Amino acid sequence: MKHLFTLNKYFAKYKWHLLLGILCVSLSKYFSVLVPQTIRKALDFVFEKVEANKNAEVQLSDSFLDLYGNEIMLFSAKLIGFSILMGIFMYLMRQTIIVMSRLIEFDLRNAIFSKYEMLNYQFYKVNKTGDLMSRITEDVSKVRMYLGPGLLYGINLVSLFIIVIFAMYRVSPTLTFYTLIPLPFLSISIYYISRIINKKSELIQEQLAKITTVSQEVYSGIRVVKSYEKSDKFNTFFDDQSTIHKKKSLELARVNALFFPLMILLIGLSTLLTIYMGGVLAARGEITPGNIAEFVIYVNYLTWPFTSIGWIASLVQQAEASQKRINEFLNADVEIKDDGLESNTIKGKIEFRNVNFHYKESGIKAIDNLSFTLNQGEKLAIVGLTASGKSTIAELLLRTYDIDEGAILIDDKNITKHNLSTLRRSIGYVPQDVFLFSDSIYNNIGFGMDKIDPISIENVAKNCAVHEDIIGFENGYETEVGERGVTLSGGQKQRISIARALIKDPKIVILDDSLSAVDTKTEKKITDFLETTLKGRTSILITHRMSSLTSYKNIIVLDKGKIIEQGSHTELIAKGGFYSDMVDMQKYEYTAL
């Protein structure tokens, strides 16, 4: 239970819900016990009168109602009254405890979500998206089952047990003993059956997850699947997996079918024993016939809670396992923290001072003793072969990762001493692999903004040379993109994500190979815009295309995380090294086209 104890703080938070809930459960049980007692009194009353009638000279059967109608009406009114009171408190117990469980579920889900947002990139590399999703959905739901129904039936069981046993004991300890004998067997067998049911359901869930994963993959990669003519292979696979799913589901259905008959059998045995023993005791005059009827109702009251012991036990077990998984993530280290630093405005000077960095997950040393300075408003181009560490520089500036050695300074202050969200808000970053949300183009461009207006969206789209494309779509800016929307070309996606970065009016702009799918003319238009409108911003352009760098005075050539050449375009050409070789190669490629 140790993992579920972490939820105690929520119980403390909602203690009034909980306490009121317990009160309502007890009151509801109290009134429910008054029902069989009233029935017993009514029956005994009737028996008594009938008995008296037998010896009477005048037969009373016809005038029975006339004589005793008022008493019988009173019994009925009591029965109805107690039942209504019981119902009202039952309603209130749900309103308190189930509501509490929903409130805690809400809190818990939010706690997990905000934790997810704080966790760094590495965490997302190690943990699969499906796993993250299932912890915030399924696991939270399982914990909710413990907090709501689990707790409710638990309290229900305890209070009912105390109240009913007390009432039974007062009538006859012997009969109480006999009535209770079969109940533990009921609990134990239900516990075992529900364990089997749970195990089988889990297997079915796993099988379903397998089918879902494969289907998802096939649908996302449908073009590749179709072009490689692999539909048949997936069909067979799907068929096989579905057959396994069907077999397991049928097994579950068989066990489930056993559940109710077994329950009814055990309840029947209990009732039988009560009637038999009750009869014996009534014959001896120890109890009245009305007591037998009262006990039969008690047995029926107790069977469901006793059945639910097994069910509650397995609920608690599952919730414990789920909460363990949730705690694993809730207690995961947040490596990059804000430490509650005050936010200050960032001007945009960047300095790398002997920076070393390696990726923990692959052990690759991506940045090797790297130093460079970029004053506010200056532009820098970074070129180099793939895997030379260009994108890593961008990630380090955004503090997706923290460096091993050296220092990164922003405005002459260590990057770790800047407020993290201010830092990230000040950087307009266009990552290498563009990602657009399944939303309208309008919202995709305005993503980073608290407030957006159509005019600035349109302006930025114009400057990023994508406005014409957008108004060419049927729904214009309201066009849905992403999974369910229109398919955009690579270049269109790139320009939309540049617009998304630039609309923030960032102090620092980083374009990571963001123009690779755009033709040279459009590229020129965008870089011109960066130069004129974004004057005064510090910009880093990571690119493969040297032809766009002719005006650059500061170019870094990277190789294995080290600077191998640095200078202006003309200087580097004159030097005749790696850079000029690359320029030559690209010229050749273009003329060859």
Ligand SMILES: Nc1ncnc2c1ncn2[C@@H]1O[C@H](COP(=O)(O)OP(=O)(O)O)[C@@H](O)[C@H]1O
């Ligand atoms: N998230 C990551 N985890 C592990 N290794 C990585 C990760 N990202 C990049 N690398 C490695 O770091 C090196 C530099 O990568 P990167 O900065 O992306 O290069 P570039 O952008 O120049 O192509 C490469 O060897 C790459 O495999």
Ligand SMILES: [Mg+2]
């Ligand atoms: Mg890269």
